[in-house]
Amino acid sequence: MKFYATGRRKTAIARVWLFPGEGKITINRRDAESYLNRATNIKLIEQPLNATGTREQYDIWCTARGGGLSGQAGAIRLGIARALIRVAAEHREPLKAAGYLTRDPRKVERKKYGRKGARARFQFSKR
Numbered sequence: 001m002k003f004y005a006t007g008r009r010k011t012a013i014a015r016v017w018l019f020p021g022e023g024k025i026t027i028n029r030r031d032a033e034s035y036l037n038r039a040t041n042i043k044l045i046e047q048p049l050n051a052t053g054t055r056e057q058y059d060i061w062c063t064a065r066g067g068g069l070s071g072q073a074g075a076i077r078l079g080i081a082r083a084l085i086r087v088a089a090e091h092r093e094p095l096k097a098a099g100y101l102t103r104d105p106r107k108v109e110r111k112k113y114g115r116k117g118a119r120a121r122f123q124f125s126k127r
Helices: 032-036 039-052 069-087 089-098
Strands: 003-009 012-020 025-027 058-065
Touching: 003 069, 012 069, 025 032, 032 039, 032 069, 039 069, 039 089, 058 069, 069 089
Parallel strands: 025 058
Antiparallel strands: 003 012, 012 058
16 A cells, blocks of 8 residues: 655655555655765654654655755655655644644745845945
8 A cells, every 4th residue: 555645845846655664765766865965854854754653664755856955855754744644644643743744835035136136235335
């Protein structure tokens, strides 16, 4: 039996499938450690599994598109959390308490005309 969910963060979108297994995580047909390159991102995607105590019970297969690696890791985390709720409704309480079911709404603000960036102005000169 497989369980599917979608996760998003910044401009990244992750499609996540959970299968009963031994805890192997595959992202874009590559091992999670080799794809994400950073221990913090790997810990990030394991958080929902650790919160529910299902780290060694499911294999995870996901595709991530858009954004950077950190945005993709956040999208995968949300996808895993949503898929765990589809597995069993009792997973909702610990995931909700830890904040793993909240979609992070923060995105990069666009650059404005006449300015250096989104909010930064050029240095003011009195004379």
